[in-house]
Amino acid sequence: MNSRASKQTARPLGVRGHQKRSHLVASFKASGEMFVETPDESTTMLAIDVDPRTVSITPQPFTVRLDLEQVFATKAEALRAEPRARPERLNGEPPLERVYTPDFLVERTHPVPLVVEAKSAIEVKRIAEALARRGRVLNNLGFHYLVVPSTEIDHRGLHANLVHMRDAVKYRRDNNIQPLLDSLIKEVANRQGQFLLGELKGAVSDTAIYLGLISGVIACDLRSGNFGVNTVLWPAHGNLPHLQVLQLEA
Numbered sequence: 721m722n723s724r725a726s727k728q729t730a731r732p733l734g735v736r737g738h739q740k741r742s743h744l745v746a747s748f749k750a751s752g753e754m755f756v757e758t759p760d761e762s763t764t765m766l767a768i769d770v771d772p773r774t775v776s777i778t779p780q781p782f783t784v785r786l787d788l789e790q791v792f793a794t795k796a797e798a799l800r801a802e803p804r805a806r807p808e809r810l811n812g813e814p815p816l817e818r819v820y821t822p823d824f825l826v827e828r829t830h831p832v833p834l835v836v837e838a839k840s841a842i843e844v845k846r847i848a849e850a851l852a853r854r855g856r857v858l859n860n861l862g863f864h865y866l867v868v869p870s871t872e873i874d875h876r877g878l879h880a881n882l883v884h885m886r887d888a889v890k891y892r893r894d895n896n897i898q899p900l901l902d903s904l905i906k907e908v909a910n911r912q913g914q915f916l917l918g919e920l921k922g923a924v925s926d927t928a929i930y931l932g933l934i935s936g937v938i939a940c941d942l943r944s945g946n947f948g949v950n951t952v953l954w955p956a957h958g959n960l961p962h963l964q965v966l967q968l969e970a
Contacts, residue, residue: 877946918949
């Protein structure tokens with residue numbers, strides 16, 4: 721990943737000649753746009769972005785020399801450190817990884833910073849030992865570590881719904897949303913239990929519905945399919961657990 725924010729990432733991506741395909745994704749809490757390597761990373765980043773426990777996101781924040789248990793600003797610096805890390809794996813069976821650059825560093829309401837890595841479920845199983853070693857080293861360095869397997873985010877409609885939530889967060893920052901929220905509150909004030917999004921169609925705008933979801937007026941399961949007339953909603957009473965898709969308290 722590579723952010724268009726001011727901070728340089730530890731490992732470049734999205735630049736001319738880079739060998740890996742990348743996807744540009746906007747992030748509110750990364751203060752810009754970033755390149756990600758996989759759809760899993762893209763959805764994970766969006767889930768972190770809209771989570772109310774997230775303060776900020778830094779993509780590719782640093783590189784860890786796992787053999788030295790030391791953090792370096794860039795992968796190049798980590799490889800140059802003595803003993804030099806080329807080849808990047810130590811001899812042995814299986815070979816031990818020497819350098820590791822996390823996907824995301826998350827500052828959250830919890831005081832301990834969180835390192836997040838998105839992987840396919842197949843990859844999580846294949847490199848389980850390496851992931852466990854990364855976690856041990858990061859814990860020793862004062863971080864919490866969360867691996868997000870694709871099975872946790874591979875839900876129909878989740879990615880698109882998270883995009884709507886991210887855009888609503890930005891809209892809330894840039895506009896006076898109270899008139900829209902007031903119209904929604906009026907429509908749902910006397911509702912008890914669950915109801916369908918379609919029941920609000922024509923009475924309030926889609927923007928008002930999205931703003932209601934990020935503001936705790938209403939709630940839904942973001943993993944239950946693309947927003948539509950059959951999306952199940954319920955009063956949220958100011959609570960936001962429906963935006964906590966990942967286990968960021970890890």
